Amino acid sequence: MKAVVLDTDDRFTLADIDEPVPAAGQVAIRVDYAGVQYGDVLVRRGHFPVPRPFVPGFEAAGRVVAVGEGVDAGRIGQHVTALTSSGAYAEVVVAPDLLTFDAAGLDPRTAAGFGWVTPTAYDLINTVGRVRAGDRVLIHAAAGGVGTLAAQFAKAAGAARLVGVVGGAAQAEYATRFGYDLLLTREDFPGALADERFDVILDPIGGPARLASLERLAPHGRLAIYGNIATFDPVEIDTNDLLMAGKSVLTHNSNLLSQTHPERLADSATRALRLLADRKVRVDVTAEYEMSDLDTAIQRLAEGGTHGKSIVRIA
Incomplete structure (x- = not known):
């Protein structure tokens, strides 16, 4: 073959x-x-x-x-x-x-x-980030496969505000199709947000963007990390600061999940596939x-x- x-x-x-x-x-x-x-x-x-x-x-x-x-x-x-x-x-x-x-x-x-993008996006919103009705959500790499699906899953979960961060103007124009209330280029993040805070942030970027995202979490906010597109350099986070603000940093590795608990990944994929078949989300x-x-x-x-x-x- x-x-x-x-x-x-x-x-x-x-x-x-x-x-x-x-x-x-x-x-x-x-x-x-x-x-x-x-x-x-x-x-x-x-x-x-x-x-x-x-x-x-x-x-x-x-x-x-x-x-x-x-x-x-x-x-x-x-x-x-x-x-x-x-x-x-x-x-x-x-x-x-x-x-x-x-x-x-x-x-x-x-x-x-x-x-993998669809169950990953589903889990980031529903299992890791635990988006609830009224939550404010920010998604990095908003025009990518995970980002476009995560936006749809977040809206389905009841997110009240959805902000996306993308690499450039063309990607911002494309991402408008997926329910974002505001789209920023990477150069405009986080300065263009003034004092806005978020309940859930999805971060596959790493490096300085990860630290800036952590600063943008509201009290009891969740930072969901699932990649290192920009850099694999480690980011130091003070757990005492997290504790005082009630913030959480969580990670998601779907490849590892397929090896350790494949039944959990299968369950998320099945739920996501049902939403896709029902035309509630689209790839x-x-x-x-x-x-x-x-x-x-x-x-x-x-x-x-x-x-x-x-x-x-x-x-």
């Missing part, structure tokens, strides 16, 4: 490899589309140590063609969306049965766009690439030149 392989020279190449066979508790999926996500950037940069050559890709949509031991054979033929640990940029991928979801009723492009696929253009897709994501969700056509 055809697959994209990341080799020791950090290059993506198309190669012919053997089709994978599902082990116990797994399904094999013939892939129509694969989603592009920031994990692809981190793998290429070496932040996730994986043996090379490596078939990347962590999000797949397609049809189940085989099942491993212990998996209901009735799944064969299902249209699904799946969260994988690797291998989605290939004609066939194996995925855990628990993290493979029935996508009947969704078109294949939307099913691929669902990916916005804004770019489609061929397998041979994966390098371009990941580079654009790394440089902050994307918005919404990008996918790769496999079939």
